[in-house]
Amino acid sequence: MRREPEQLVVTAASRAALTRIWIGPGLLDAAGERLFSPSGRFLIVSPPAAAAARDRIARALAGRILANVALDDREEAKTLAAVSRIADAAFAAGLRRDDAIVAVGGGVTSDVAGFAASVLLRGVAWNAVPTTTGAMCDAAIGGKTGVDHAAGKNLIGAFHPPRAVLIDPEAAAGLPDRDFRAGLVEAFKAAWVADAGLASRAAASIDRILAREEQALLSLIAGAARIKAEIVASDPREENGRRRLLNFGHTLGHALEAAGGYRDLRHGEAVAWGIAAALEISARRSRLPKSDADAVRGTLARLGPFPEPVRDAARLEAYLQRDKKASAAGTSAVLLEGIGRGRVEEAVPASEWLSAAAIMSFK
């Protein structure tokens, strides 16, 4: 017996920014009723790796597809040129203002296709069908879209929330294990900053989650998606600070990812190391109990092993300074006071991050 899909609704300032998030197995085949388009017509954007999910979406939308646009979803291809290519295909297919885009893929796909939706014809509606654990728990939700620039990641973009997000665990069926595990770091991250109960339940069922047992996996993903949706609804444009809680692990994580040339570490792996470093700083600045820090490290160790990152202070420092939130006094950081209780510290000096990077571990 199948459960009905769960629906989360993210409310926002304007009706055009309302996101409906659907979670459950079988949604790929129900896309015809769940995806949003004022005209009923869709432009599908997806990378080769998401072909299986895209084919099911395409069958569900038969007769209503303007075009299928192939996207190179490697981080190095996440540029304005990719938006330009989507524009070429969209206008060749006759895109109108009342048509909608569907992004079927991981975080790069939803970032690029969502940004294209925000600028084509000054804004068309879009939908996300995430096919990676990272996109299901994090990237596809919240409306941050954009592309990279030589000076840094996500420096060109827009806030443009999808109208519908379909989270079907079957869409991640073909995901390589390394990516599957790395993506779950974002799910636990959400629990650690905001929901001790979810963190505890998910840690207790980690073996079943890693074996991809549907109920255990759905429970974690739905919990993480709910946290992100709730936080985003309270701070859609990252103006009052609450949304910054979701950056837990990302300050040093972004620097580690960049220092590895975006090849050595998956995004989730870099965030895992960034969390390990934040635990060191949290012990000192936020009196994080050692038992809580050990529990977080224990879960990260189960999600790993993760490749060893760059720890060299001289190499990391330049990347830390580039953080969008950097100021002369340091970089704002998300620390833990305990599991489920994150807080933002305004200016942690780079030297503290570099000291933490030297000793961070999952043991």
Add this chain to the structure above:
Amino acid sequence: MRREPEQLVVTAASRAALTRIWIGPGLLDAAGERLFSPSGRFLIVSPPAAAAARDRIARALAGRILANVALDDREEAKTLAAVSRIADAAFAAGLRRDDAIVAVGGGVTSDVAGFAASVLLRGVAWNAVPTTTGAMCDAAIGGKTGVDHAAGKNLIGAFHPPRAVLIDPEAAAGLPDRDFRAGLVEAFKAAWVADAGLASRAAASIDRILAREEQALLSLIAGAARIKAEIVASDPREENGRRRLLNFGHTLGHALEAAGGYRDLRHGEAVAWGIAAALEISARRSRLPKSDADAVRGTLARLGPFPEPVRDAARLEAYLQRDKKASAAGTSAVLLEGIGRGRVEEAVPASEWLSAAAIMSFK
């Protein structure tokens, strides 16, 4: 004795969309107090033709300028690549989220620089200092920003209103006469659809306006800016139809401009021809009195002469179909019921536009 600058405030749904429009002589030298930047720092974007105004702005902002970015403001250079070049310069100069852009130039400059402001770091504030009559009355006001695509004009963009607009007639001092006159078509257009009193006063002082007498010119520009600001405030994202009144003359105008390869006709000149065609259709569909149509044609004749456009139905038809507002039934059109009374007609068949194009004139 100098008058104090006039200030118009365009109210909008959110505080971030509030535009202050300042109108008066001497504003170029008062930019330090009138332009908006949360950090106090500015990135100036301007084409070579606007160098004189840019130099005065730069002196007024001395010590607060991140970089001066040169823009190629020809219509054929209004592409995503231009946005990319602004991004390169902005990030090389260390642009932060609380910095602001200043666009000093004509309509292409405010379109491109405003669009760059909307996407850099997911949105920074911007200001417009128009240096052409067209931009003063129309392009710099209202928040429509964007670039062209091979498939058509302004197909990639965003709604991102400037925080301040400085309209100083001295900024247009070096404008060639042909551009000066073409830009005023947009000012009269605003009066014809919404303000019979302004239309009548401006027509009576047309000789002084064309001689660039400050009071007569300012009166027309301020009136047109006020109409545009009022209409935009009532329909910021072109959702309830009122804003479409400002497209008077633009349905056929865009097709004429495209058919001329964006070289043969200035935008305002193409709009003048488009208005002449709309008068023909208005006579039939909106009972526009012949005396009113003759008054409009008479004013346009004084603003001209304008180059002869493409009138060939076969060549124009393809461009008419590409209109963003085109549907199977035809293209929505703005017609006049009388001077000062525009209205939107939902679907005027292409054949009517093509017949009007064959006979349109300013006599």
